[in-house]
Amino acid sequence: MPTLTQHSYKEDNKSFNFEENKGLQSLIVPSSKKEKQLLTIDMTEQQRCTSPLTVAHGKLLDGYTRVEIMKSLPDIDWRYEVNDISDQMPNDTDNDKATLSQRMKLWMLTNQLSRRNLQEEDASVVRGKLVALRKALGLLALRGYQKESKQTFKQLSEEVGASPRQLHRDVAVEEAKVAIRTLVGLPEDWSFEKHISKKTGIIGADYVTFANNPEKHKQLRKEADAVYAKEDLPDFSRHGQLNKLVSNYLIDSAVPRHVEQDEKRKAAKKAKAAKEAEAASAQASATIKPAPVETTEDILNGYTEDMNKFIGSTLTPLVNSTIIEGAFTELDANPENANLTSAIGSFKDRLVELQDMLTKVLTQTNGLKTRQTM
Numbered sequence: 001m002p003t004l005t006q007h008s009y010k011e012d013n014k015s016f017n018f019e020e021n022k023g024l025q026s027l028i029v030p031s032s033k034k035e036k037q038l039l040t041i042d043m044t045e046q047q048r049c050t051s052p053l054t055v056a057h058g059k060l061l062d063g064y065t066r067v068e069i070m071k072s073l074p075d076i077d078w079r080y081e082v083n084d085i086s087d088q089m090p091n092d093t094d095n096d097k098a099t100l101s102q103r104m105k106l107w108m109l110t111n112q113l114s115r116r117n118l119q120e121e122d123a124s125v126v127r128g129k130l131v132a133l134r135k136a137l138g139l140l141a142l143r144g145y146q147k148e149s150k151q152t153f154k155q156l157s158e159e160v161g162a163s164p165r166q167l168h169r170d171v172a173v174e175e176a177k178v179a180i181r182t183l184v185g186l187p188e189d190w191s192f193e194k195h196i197s198k199k200t201g202i203i204g205a206d207y208v209t210f211a212n213n214p215e216k217h218k219q220l221r222k223e224a225d226a227v228y229a230k231e232d233l234p235d236f237s238r239h240g241q242l243n244k245l246v247s248n249y250l251i252d253s254a255v256p257r258h259v260e261q262d263e264k265r266k267a268a269k270k271a272k273a274a275k276e277a278e279a280a281s282a283q284a285s286a287t288i289k290p291a292p293v294e295t296t297e298d299i300l301n302g303y304t305e306d307m308n309k310f311i312g313s314t315l316t317p318l319v320n321s322t323i324i325e326g327a328f329t330e331l332d333a334n335p336e337n338a339n340l341t342s343a344i345g346s347f348k349d350r351l352v353e354l355q356d357m358l359t360k361v362l363t364q365t366n367g368l369k370t371r372q373t374m
Contacts, residue, residue, distance in 0.1 A: 010077045018059060059104065131174070170204075192207075
């Protein structure tokens with residue numbers, strides 16, 4: 001049965017009664033900066049570790065980020081629980097090759113896959129490590145049929161929630177990483193996931209591509225030897241330079257893929273823009289109403305209306321005006337009368353205006369008729 005014990009960071013002299021093992025820690029997917037910030041806030045507010053730390057046989061298996069946070073804020077009297085599962089290591093007794101350390105690793109990897117917030121990219125890394133370890137221990141049948149005391153890929157895929165094909169891809173990436181670490185002499189616990197930024201755009205397939213290129217191996221090994229030739233270089237600096245070399249070679253291997261992806265993105269962007277332009281044009285056509293077509297009848301009716309207005313507002317008042325009647329009376333009595341002369345002149349002007357209007361109507365009507373017969 002697991003043993004759960006209560007602890008105080010200050011009462012324990014700001015130390016832990018378990019070992020933080022780098023080899024085991026390298027199996028854990030590093031927390032993102034945001035995840036770590038949120039966890040720090042939560043723990044600080046409560047002044048306690050939000051979930052128990054899991055240990056086995058004096059080694060920390062789960063809780064490395066929480067321990068790091070407590071160490072970074074030593075003035076807080078942290079309260080935390082330790083869950084000792086020493087008697088619950090994976091019971092792979094059918095295989096004598098599985099050491100205690102390897103059983104711890106199997107537990108850690110399986111435990112990580114149970115995390116709800118594990119991103120698929122990180123889950124792929126963990127699955128690759130788990131499958132590689134089970135293969136190395138002889139606990140995984142490499143064929144489709146069942147062997148005694150061994151799992152098939154299908155059975156393991158059901159356990160971890162991924163297809164057998166995905167498991168094969170995951171383990172291929174992990175084995176490529178191991179081969180690259182060995183090639184340049186990086187420590188076994190060196191984690192590319194931790195030391196190579198995701199901003200580089202490197203994915204698992206890039207490790208496999210590079211691992212299958214012997215010519216690139218020779219070039220990388222030659223440059224790695226030049227790093228080892230610097231005898232006074234501290235290990236952490238040497239490892240950093242080797243890691244940078246690996247990163248550059250992986251990026252170089254990924255260039256064709258990046259170029260192809262860029263071309264696809266540009267083509268998709270261009271197609272999207274064309275589609276949006278077409279949609280905008282169609283929408284504009286639907287909202288703009290075409291100008292009404294004016295028929296011959298409409299035009300003639302318009303002229304008729306203008307003529308009626310002219311007759312009603314100009315000719316009729318003129319004809320019926322007292323000026324005209326008086327003009328004719330005065331004309332008989334005094335032909336030289338100025339008023340009469342003015343009235344007659346005004347009348348003539350109105351008649352000229354009427355003549356011009358009628359001429360215009362006739363001209364345009366004739367022109368309309370001519371166009372209709374063409």
